[in-house]
Amino acid sequence: MDFPFPDPVYPPLREFWAGVELHELRFPRCASCQNFVWYPQPNCPNCGGGVFVWTRISGPARIFSWTLVRRALHTPLKPIVPYVPVIVAFEDAPGVRLVSRWINPESQTPTIGQQVSIVFEDFGAPGLITGKIAPFVR
Amino acid sequence: MKNAMTRKYFMNARSWGKLTPYEDVRGEVAIVGVGETAQTASSGRDPIAMAAEAIAIALDDAGLQPEDVDGLMFRGGMADQFTAAAFQQYFGTTRALWICSEGGAMSWAGTAPYEAAMALRHGSASVIVNAFTVNWATQAKSGSGGGPGAYHREEALKANLELPFGFYPQPVYFAMMAQRHMYEYGTTAAQLGAIAVTSRSHASTHPGAVMRDKTLTLDEYLATPPFIDPLRVPDCCLISDGAAAYVMTSREQARACAKPLVSVLGLAEATDAGGTFFAQHRHFTTTAQFYSAPAAYRMAGITPADVDVLAIYDPFTIAALMQIEDMGFCEKGAGGAFVEGNRLSFRRSRAQGGLPFNTHGGLLSHSYLLGMSHVVELVRQLRGEAANQVEEARIGVYGGFTGGLTSTLVLGSAA
Numbered sequence: 001m002d003f004p005f006p007d008p009v010y011p012p013l014r015e016f017w018a019g020v021e022l023h024e025l026r027f028p029r030c031a032s033c034q035n036f037v038w039y040p041q042p043n044c045p046n047c048g049g050g051v052f053v054w055t056r057i058s059g060p061a062r063i064f065s066w067t068l069v070r071r072a073l074h075t076p077l078k079p080i081v082p083y084v085p086v087i088v089a090f091e092d093a094p095g096v097r098l099v100s101r102w103i104n105p106e107s108q109t110p111t112i113g114q115q116v117s118i119v120f121e122d123f124g125a126p127g128l129i130t131g132k133i134a135p136f137v138r
Numbered sequence: 139m140k141n142a143m144t145r146k147y148f149m150n151a152r153s154w155g156k157l158t159p160y161e162d163v164r165g166e167v168a169i170v171g172v173g174e175t176a177q178t179a180s181s182g183r184d185p186i187a188m189a190a191e192a193i194a195i196a197l198d199d200a201g202l203q204p205e206d207v208d209g210l211m212f213r214g215g216m217a218d219q220f221t222a223a224a225f226q227q228y229f230g231t232t233r234a235l236w237i238c239s240e241g242g243a244m245s246w247a248g249t250a251p252y253e254a255a256m257a258l259r260h261g262s263a264s265v266i267v268n269a270f271t272v273n274w275a276t277q278a279k280s281g282s283g284g285g286p287g288a289y290h291r292e293e294a295l296k297a298n299l300e301l302p303f304g305f306y307p308q309p310v311y312f313a314m315m316a317q318r319h320m321y322e323y324g325t326t327a328a329q330l331g332a333i334a335v336t337s338r339s340h341a342s343t344h345p346g347a348v349m350r351d352k353t354l355t356l357d358e359y360l361a362t363p364p365f366i367d368p369l370r371v372p373d374c375c376l377i378s379d380g381a382a383a384y385v386m387t388s389r390e391q392a393r394a395c396a397k398p399l400v401s402v403l404g405l406a407e408a409t410d411a412g413g414t415f416f417a418q419h420r421h422f423t424t425t426a427q428f429y430s431a432p433a434a435y436r437m438a439g440i441t442p443a444d445v446d447v448l449a450i451y452d453p454f455t456i457a458a459l460m461q462i463e464d465m466g467f468c469e470k471g472a473g474g475a476f477v478e479g480n481r482l483s484f485r486r487s488r489a490q491g492g493l494p495f496n497t498h499g500g501l502l503s504h505s506y507l508l509g510m511s512h513v514v515e516l517v518r519q520l521r522g523e524a525a526n527q528v529e530e531a532r533i534g535v536y537g538g539f540t541g542g543l544t545s546t547l548v549l550g551s552a553a
Binding site for chain 1: 294310411
């Protein structure tokens, strides 16, 4: 399958995908200034610190933006069209925005600002079975 | 976040972007020649041959010979660009060339004159060509080559955190920005459409535009269903084949050239701290023009009110709208209402309350030359030889854009 899966052992993100396997969302937090630094960087842009603690997030998440992709713009993604990519922000992780997908059988599209739940489902959800797990929102 | 955010708000916020430190080069460089090939759909043309053709036209325009050229700028890291070896091969010259890979199109179409100014100062070169060529229409048709998405597809963090969720390619990024801009500021589809309609109108009467003789009304725009909400096909740039070049020299040497003087009055470059990771840009609906435009105006000694003709890198209507705001032509968030009607038409000058914008049709309707044609068009406007000539155009500004990087270039016809 040529679905564009992530590389679960790509070093800067190994902790992230290890968390997803356990149905947890974890983001790197600077050990010295406590700021979340996302995407991962070698050093904290706030204080220059180089030690990060991957911290589990379980608080509220909200839709920051979204779109509805009605036709395939990239052939490997064709099996999931139409789909709704979203950017999500977290109340207890300021500065973190996660790119995800909206999976909700009850409504085709979300609204900005809407509170959402994180769900862990197959990368191809709802229709395609890939055997790999991703964090989605609904 | 619903209220229009003021400049003060941004300045007080933790810094989210920064200027590239530039020395003042006001008036040190002139653009003396411009040239473009035909801009077309998939043509099978060789990109290097197209670049050579554009350079030959630009040199002829300047009244210069290939032997006069001692500097060449192109885009490093992009395939099929025009190098020194190609120059010598095509023009039969043997002269050694000063080479700079910080040229080409996108934001660099606006900052190449800075590198040229440094070369002129240091005596590294005296007549410098900046060229850019693209055959992505041909590549798209044949399925070969990287195309516009290659960088984003291959970047490791994007490949691992964005592509698997379908946050790719560029229309997805900009659709999300448009969606958010609409939420924050009440921008409407018809307002984005006004940019597409004006761009098409300009292209329709521009002999070099892919969309020459093609029209688009606002009703037709609105009747086109979104394919990636809220973006419609006319919100997105063309994909085409073509090349363009411009020739730079010192203002002193420029006076001996064939055409009226167009000088570089100011320029600047700025970077968003989020780089090319659009999802992580702190101000998702604001570009780094917020930093680069005021710096370029400062060097030039102008304000936005002095700008007679504007050319903005417009891969999507929303990208143009954000930059019009960020470059200070209206309040942040007020861009939607600002661009309505004929505000951006070349026929409505600043004195008439207009803001002549992308008078060649831009990436939306002229061609996919990634900003090179924008600079070419400004030079023609300031010489008074444009197809859609703005009355009394004396100051022209280019807003360049590449991921998290922006540039602002101020050109003037006044000596």
